[in-house]
Amino acid sequence: MAPSVSLCLLGVLLVLAGNEVMIALSRNSDGGDTVMEEEELLGLFKVFGALLDDPEWARVHPQPCTDTPWPGVQCELAEDPPIFHVTKIHIGPDIINPPCKTTAHLSSSLQKLPYLKVLSIFNCFVTSDPVILSPTLFETLSSLEHLALGSNPALCGQIPSSLGHIASLRVLSMSQNNLRGNIPHELGGLLNLEQLDLSYNNLSGEIPEEIGGLKSLTILDVSWNSLEGQVPYSLGQLNLLQKMDLGSNKLLGRIPQNLGKLKSLLLLDLSHNFMNGPMPVTLSGLEQLQYFILDHNPINSEIPLFVGSLKRLASISLSGCGLTGPIPYSLSSLKNLTALSLDNNSLIGTIPPSLGSLPNLDQLNVSNNQLSGELLLPEEFIGRLGKRLDVRGNNGLCTSNKKNVSIYLETPVCLDKISNCHHKICPEQNQDESRGMQSSWYHGKTTSSNYGVGFPDQKLLHWNNG
Numbered sequence: 190m191a192p193s194v195s196l197c198l199l200g201v202l203l204v205l206a207g208n209e210v211m212i213a214l215s216r217n218s219d220g221g222d223t224v225m226e227e228e229e230l231l232g233l234f235k236v237f238g239a240l241l242d243d244p245e246w247a248r249v250h251p252q253p254c255t256d257t258p259w260p261g262v263q264c265e266l267a268e269d270p271p272i273f274h275v276t277k278i279h280i281g282p283d284i285i286n287p288p289c290k291t292t293a294h295l296s297s298s299l300q301k302l303p304y305l306k307v308l309s310i311f312n313c314f315v316t317s318d319p320v321i322l323s324p325t326l327f328e329t330l331s332s333l334e335h336l337a338l339g340s341n342p343a344l345c346g347q348i349p350s351s352l353g354h355i356a357s358l359r360v361l362s363m364s365q366n367n368l369r370g371n372i373p374h375e376l377g378g379l380l381n382l383e384q385l386d387l388s389y390n391n392l393s394g395e396i397p398e399e400i401g402g403l404k405s406l407t408i409l410d411v412s413w414n415s416l417e418g419q420v421p422y423s424l425g426q427l428n429l430l431q432k433m434d435l436g437s438n439k440l441l442g443r444i445p446q447n448l449g450k451l452k453s454l455l456l457l458d459l460s461h462n463f464m465n466g467p468m469p470v471t472l473s474g475l476e477q478l479q480y481f482i483l484d485h486n487p488i489n490s491e492i493p494l495f496v497g498s499l500k501r502l503a504s505i506s507l508s509g510c511g512l513t514g515p516i517p518y519s520l521s522s523l524k525n526l527t528a529l530s531l532d533n534n535s536l537i538g539t540i541p542p543s544l545g546s547l548p549n550l551d552q553l554n555v556s557n558n559q560l561s562g563e564l565l566l567p568e569e570f571i572g573r574l575g576k577r578l579d580v581r582g583n584n585g586l587c588t589s590n591k592k593n594v595s596i597y598l599e600t601p602v603c604l605d606k607i608s609n610c611h612h613k614i615c616p617e618q619n620q621d622e623s624r625g626m627q628s629s630w631y632h633g634k635t636t637s638s639n640y641g642v643g644f645p646d647q648k649l650l651h652w653n654n655g
């Protein structure tokens with residue numbers, strides 16, 4: 190049946206071959222005639238021929254816009270003249286058959302599809318020879334709004350700077366390929382761009398300052414590359430940005446002060462870079478921030494107090510940041526906090542017991558620090574978190590001998606004498622480590638008054654004096 194349909198179409202094409210505009214006639218389900226430009230149809234066949242391991246595709250889908258549709262192709266009916274144009278091509282694991290060929294590549298016939306709005310190709314250039322994006326490939330695609338080429342390990346070479354001329358682009362997503370070279374500064378011309386995702390490639394060089402001019406951007410993800418240099422100051426102009434992920438690169442320098450202007454930001458991820466502290470106080474302007482991910486950077490300063498004022502925070506990750514000083518008591522006012530990772534730092538003082546009354550806190554890792562004193566977290570909290578509470582690797586920390594609510598604490602029991610003296614601290618152990626411990630308690634005391642949050646000052650004073 191399919192071959193006869195295709196023969197039929199071929200006949201129509203031959204008959205019309207002499208006309209000025211070559212068109213392909215097809216009969217739609219209502220019995221009315223609708224048409225498609227022949228050049229566009231043949232272009233589509235060539236594009237699929239270069240991608241799919243199915244020589245029959247064009248014969249089985251001679252009228253991909255009407256009678257013989259395929260889920261990876263969408264068309265739209267133009268008004269005048271009433272002909273169909275291909276507006277979407279999608280290839281990916283969510284569309285079962287046919288598979289991509291081992292020699293899959295992007296045909297230059299793509300240029301014959303000027304009405305294309307969406308081009309998305311996932312998991313297609315996998316075992317093939319290296320596929321390089323030619324600078325002219327997208328030249329005629331002036332309607333393209335959504336370009337997504339992802340999970341294509343054989344997609345190599347550079348991001349063509351000519352992409353910066355497709356003014357209609359709203360989404361540019363090229364994650365998990367093998368792209369290298371710089372991020373072209375020409376991308377700064379994409380003034381309608383809402384999402385830019387270049388994560389998981391091997392891009393190098395600096396983040397172009399021009400990215401800060403993409404005023405419509407809501408998502409900027411360039412994580413997992415080899416980007417260098419400083420975070421451009423200009424990124425602070427992205428008023429609509431909700432997600433900024435620059436993690437796992439080689440960025441250095443300080444966090445630019447004006448990132449604090451990102452009033453819409455929900456996620457800030459600068460983890461696994463070489464960024465220094467202190468963190469600018471201006472970040473207190475990130476009113477919407479829910480995810481503050483900074484782990485594995487040589488911040489080497491104290492946890493700033495403003496973190497406790499970012500009321501929407503759900504997750505804070507500051508592991509391996511060389512942090513010094515105490516854990517601010519103000520963190521206990523973050524009612525929506527679910528995960529707090531402060532492990533592998535040089536934090537001193539106590540673990541604020543009030544963290545244990547945060548209703549949503551479900552993961553607390555303060556392991557590998559220099560925290561001290563008795564662990565005064567509520568038993569209910571310790572029991573609820575189980576393994577997700579990690580206080581190991583803090584030599585000055587001990588638990589009351591009454592508490593055996595979690596087998597995961599691995600923290601020595603505070604000596605008996607101490608519990609009898611009602612001060613809920615461990616003088617015996619403190620004396621062993623004498624001066625260091627004294628100063629850390631002192632630190633906890635002074636910071637508590639600075640933060641204006643309840644802290645057992647009197648007990649401490651009592652103990653210090655007596």
Ligand SMILES: *[C@@H]1O[C@H](CO)[C@@H](O)[C@H](O)[C@H]1NC(C)=O
Binds near residue numbers: 369391
């Ligand atoms: C990334 O690119 C650099 C050269 O710029 C190269 O040395 C390195 O091997 C590449 N890494 C991967 C994973 O391809």
Ligand SMILES: *[C@@H]1O[C@H](CO)[C@@H](O)[C@H](O)[C@H]1NC(C)=O
Binds near residue numbers: 500501502525
């Ligand atoms: C905390 O989370 C709840 C539920 O997700 C949300 O309704 C509320 O607005 C959040 N509070 C803040 C201060 O963000």
Ligand SMILES: *[C@@H]1O[C@H](CO)[C@@H](O)[C@H](O)[C@H]1NC(C)=O
Binds near residue numbers: 509510511533
């Ligand atoms: C702790 O941080 C140091 C750098 O400060 C790093 O070298 C080490 O691998 C980290 N350890 C863990 C367990 O993450």
Ligand SMILES: *[C@@H]1O[C@H](CO)[C@@H](O)[C@H](O)[C@H]1NC(C)=O
Binds near residue numbers: 508557578579
């Ligand atoms: C806490 O962090 C350390 C690294 O410092 C890690 O080894 C450990 O697995 C983490 N604990 C939990 C419960 O995730």
Ligand SMILES: *[C@@H]1O[C@H](CO)[C@@H](O)[C@H](O)[C@H]1NC(C)=O
Binds near residue numbers: 593596
């Ligand atoms: C705490 O409980 C574990 C098992 O749940 C037990 O092996 C251990 O002896 C107990 N420790 C104390 C001090 O009671």
